Amino acid sequence: MLLRVLGNMLLLLLLLMLVGCIPRMQRLGEPVQMPRLEAKRFITADGEILPMRAWLPEEKATSVVVAIHGFNDYSHAFEAVGTYLAQHGVAVYAYDQRGFGATRQRGIWPGVELLASDLKAFIKAVGAQYRNQPLYLLGESMGGAVAMVTMAAPDAPPVERLILVAPAVWGGQSMNGFYRSVLWVSAHTVPWLRVSGRGLKIRASDNNEMLKQMRADPLVIKKTRIDALYGVVHLMDRARAAISQLYTPTLVLYGNRDQVIPKQPVCRLLEEIPGPRSAAFYPEGYHMLLRDREAEQVWQDLAEWLQVPARVFSSSTPAGCLPLLAQMD
Known part of the structure; x- marks a missing residue:
């Protein structure tokens, strides 16, 4: 009898924890204005201030790139490539996504719909200033997942081409079942708990100086809330599901030494995407392709592709993917 009572008490305690500690997520406020682009910030319809950076050519821009940063990063990530x-005639715009950089609720997960809604509004605002130039969307890592979900929607913004740099398409369905369960329980019991990537021994780039600068940058999130991790895994699941609706011509850039996003889901992306796609694999590239030591080669390829997309990369699957795709079949 005592054991049964204790068991019921523990079950009740667990239920109370689950009810009282749900994952925290930002909410979209009521619209109070039209979204607008200012010199160094983007003001959303609900009045949220998203810091913005722009790298503009001295002469009239030949094309425009909207760049979306990765998880725990912010718009400064595109300083070098921007x-x-x-310098090659391309205007580049990037903003701090909600929950990251210098935004008001830094560290709190915004949710997939809110991230996509902000991106649509930002693209519309930038596009209004460049009506006669082609507009491209570039998403790096988590930003790639946000871009995929956005472009797969029925109300996708008018984007000429999509560029995915090491896209985060490794969702919960690709994770070990035990890890998925632990993440779910943690997000619903101790959502406030903050964890870091120390001890995982994952090398994101071979550019040690850049990594050192990131560690010292107060706007780069070092310790992540469990519910934010849970949220980004859900985002990756959504991106994975969005692949079948991606008809915008897409370029995928990936480093063969990427230790963050495995090669297999990236290869599957290239295999399943229904629209025109091109790809470039960099044998010595890491996850932060745009900031690696050999990043200038990636910048050069990207600049050439923006000028003449059809001439730079073949639309065939990269050789590095063929053996993996054969195994998956």
Whole structure:
């Protein structure tokens, strides 16, 4: 009898924890204005201020790129490539997504719909200033997942081409079942718990100086809430499901030494995407392709592709994917 009572008490305690500790997520406020682009910030319809950076060519831009940063990062991630592309006639715009960088609720997961809604509004605002130039969307890592979900929607914004750099398409369905369960329980019991990637021994780039600068940058999130991790896994699941609806011509860039996003889901992306797609695999590239030591080669390829997309990359699946795709079949 005592054991049964204790068991019921523990079950009740667990239920109370689950009810009282749900994952925290930002909410979209009521619209109070039209979204607008200012010099160094983007003001959303609900009045949220999203810091923005722009790298502009001295002469009239030949094309425009909207760049979306990765998880725990912010718009500064595109400083180097933005500067390079601006020197080659391309205007580059990037903003801090909600929950990241210098935004008001930094560290709190915004949710997939809110991330996609902000991106649509930002693209519309940038496009209004460049009506006669082609607009491209570039998403890096988590930003790639946001871009995929956005472009797969029925009300996708008018984007000429999509660029995915090491896209985060490794969702919960690709994870070990035990890890998925632990993440779910943690997000619903201790959502406030913060964890870091120390001890995982994952190398994101071979550019040690850049990594050192990121560690010292107060706007780069070092310790992540469990519910934010849970949220980004859900985002990756959504991106994985969005592949079948991606008809926008797409370029995928991936480093063969990427230790964050495995090669297999990236290869599957290339196999399943229904629209025109091109790809470039970099044998010495890591996850942060745009900031690696050999990043200038990636910048050069990207600049050339933006000028003449059909001439730079073949639309066939990269050789590095063929053996993996054979195994998956």
